[in-house]
Amino acid sequence: MVGKLYLLDLATGLMKELSIFIISEDLPKVTEILRKYNAGVAFHEITGAGRTKRKEIPEMVRAYQTGRTITPEHARRTKVETIVTDSSVDEIVKDIVSTIGSESEPRGMIFLKEVSNAFEIGTKLSGEAVLTPK
Numbered sequence: 001m002v003g004k005l006y007l008l009d010l011a012t013g014l015m016k017e018l019s020i021f022i023i024s025e026d027l028p029k030v031t032e033i034l035r036k037y038n039a040g041v042a043f044h045e046i047t048g049a050g051r052t053k054r055k056e057i058p059e060m061v062r063a064y065q066t067g068r069t070i071t072p073e074h075a076r077r078t079k080v081e082t083i084v085t086d087s088s089v090d091e092i093v094k095d096i097v098s099t100i101g102s103e104s105e106p107r108g109m110i111f112l113k114e115v116s117n118a119f120e121i122g123t124k125l126s127g128e129a130v131l132t133p134k
Helices: 024-036 089-099 128-129
Strands: 013-022 042-048 056-062 064-070 074-084 108-115
Touching: 013 024, 013 042, 013 089, 013 128, 024 074, 024 089, 074 089, 074 128, 089 108
Parallel strands: none
Antiparallel strands: 013 074, 013 108, 042 074, 056 064
């Protein structure tokens, strides 16, 4: 029987991973907020379908408009990923939610996950120490 290895640094506490799905034009605002908290940023252009209603767009065939409109099945979004300290996550989420969009116009989603530990390859640093700028 093979035992399981669990890596948890109890001295550092938990970190949080934020997966932020936004309209691409909001990327500068989100990255500015994350920079304010010294958070690293990775982002990807994605397509997907959620509960947001998609708008009709002109139908294009080989770069020519046909005169008809279509409602696309999927919408383009930007997914921003970051790992932050447990102590800063509430402020970051509040800052993003209050800066982008309004109650009548949703502009994205934020998903929050717990991260038990992180390891910097080569330096042997672990925990929240890998999140602080050098």
